[in-house]
Amino acid sequence: MKDKKKIKWGIIGLGNIANQFADDLMLVQDAEIVAVASRDLEKAQGFAEKYNCKKAYATYDEIFADDEVEILYIATPHNSHASLAIKALQSNKHVLCEKPIALCFSDAFQMIEASKKNNKFFMEAFWTRFNPSVREAFYKIKNGEIGEIKYINADFAFQAEELEGNRMTDLKLGGGALLDIGVYPLFLSYLMLGIPKEMAAKSNFHKSGADLQTSMILQYDNAQAVLHSSFLSSSNMKATISGSKGIINLNSPWFMTESYTLIKDNKKLKYKLPTKGKGFTYEIEECHKCINENKIESTLWSHQNSLDLIKIVDEVRNQIGLEFPL
Numbered sequence: 001m002k003d004k005k006k007i008k009w010g011i012i013g014l015g016n017i018a019n020q021f022a023d024d025l026m027l028v029q030d031a032e033i034v035a036v037a038s039r040d041l042e043k044a045q046g047f048a049e050k051y052n053c054k055k056a057y058a059t060y061d062e063i064f065a066d067d068e069v070e071i072l073y074i075a076t077p078h079n080s081h082a083s084l085a086i087k088a089l090q091s092n093k094h095v096l097c098e099k100p101i102a103l104c105f106s107d108a109f110q111m112i113e114a115s116k117k118n119n120k121f122f123m124e125a126f127w128t129r130f131n132p133s134v135r136e137a138f139y140k141i142k143n144g145e146i147g148e149i150k151y152i153n154a155d156f157a158f159q160a161e162e163l164e165g166n167r168m169t170d171l172k173l174g175g176g177a178l179l180d181i182g183v184y185p186l187f188l189s190y191l192m193l194g195i196p197k198e199m200a201a202k203s204n205f206h207k208s209g210a211d212l213q214t215s216m217i218l219q220y221d222n223a224q225a226v227l228h229s230s231f232l233s234s235s236n237m238k239a240t241i242s243g244s245k246g247i248i249n250l251n252s253p254w255f256m257t258e259s260y261t262l263i264k265d266n267k268k269l270k271y272k273l274p275t276k277g278k279g280f281t282y283e284i285e286e287c288h289k290c291i292n293e294n295k296i297e298s299t300l301w302s303h304q305n306s307l308d309l310i311k312i313v314d315e316v317r318n319q320i321g322l323e324f325p326l
């Protein structure tokens, strides 16, 4: 059988998630890493060697200028997503940009305008949207399996080992629990129920001004979501979607789950869907599908979905008084 044409990836920002993502990229048959870029040449060379990639750059500009790179994965801190994604799109590259799409709605809007103007695929890397259990549970919920959704409870919380001197509490880099992990429970509520009518939120803050934990209530016409994100203490990381006819639990850790449980009619059924790799494989495959079909956005996680989600995040920020320096 003839091999499928490989899609040529570049990666910038070679930190924690770039390594995990590259591990999964190696599992996708028609993916190939052709170039990586770091602010540090040695780091880039080490990464390139680990993933059998032939080009390692010491500046991000060099990877933008590399015509072999078809799609760029941006894995840098939040404050740089917008400028780097726009540059990449203007350099004729498709873009998969880590979550959150940007610091605010207006930056995200410009990124999407750049995708349209340059006719290049762009997607926020919301990998949970492509998780097999989340997809199947969502499908069942949309088809009425648990009736009308009345309540969602989801969190993303862990006790951070070190909060000082890293991007998590650095406001200049778009730090804070809300943008780092609070976007996950907000994503789930948005996916299931759409844009809320009203929101309330409260936070505890680091001395830098970044939020250390944020709790949110999202109010819908006939439903509520109670959501939480924290760097201060751990949670069960299970998500519950409760409807008029039953409950679906996305089992822990729900944002990268390998199973979900349906509780209905006095029965409890567990559905197991093991992920390929850690689960980044599915968003990678979605990028390939869209690129091969000449689409500039995914229907599963569209430009509008990212814009809606960042608008919700903006409203939470407004409620808790979290501002990023210009």
Ligand SMILES: NC(=O)c1ccc[n+]([C@@H]2O[C@H](COP(=O)([O-])OP(=O)(O)OC[C@H]3O[C@@H](n4cnc5c(N)ncnc54)[C@H](OP(=O)(O)O)[C@@H]3O)[C@@H](O)[C@H]2O)c1
Pocket: 012, 013, 014, 015, 016, 017, 018, 037, 038, 039, 040, 043, 075, 076, 077, 078, 080, 098, 099, 100, 125, 127, 167, 173, 179, 180
């Ligand atoms: N999808 C997920 O599951 C997941 C999980 C964790 C994080 N993320 C997201 O991925 C992005 C990166 O997070 P991470 O945990 O990988 O962060 P990280 O370990 O700190 O890595 C970020 C990388 O960005 C580059 N960078 C560019 N400008 C920087 C600056 N001013 N300060 C620090 N680093 C800078 C650095 O790479 P070079 O030195 O190579 O240039 C750094 O290694 C964020 O958007 C985060 O929300 C997603």
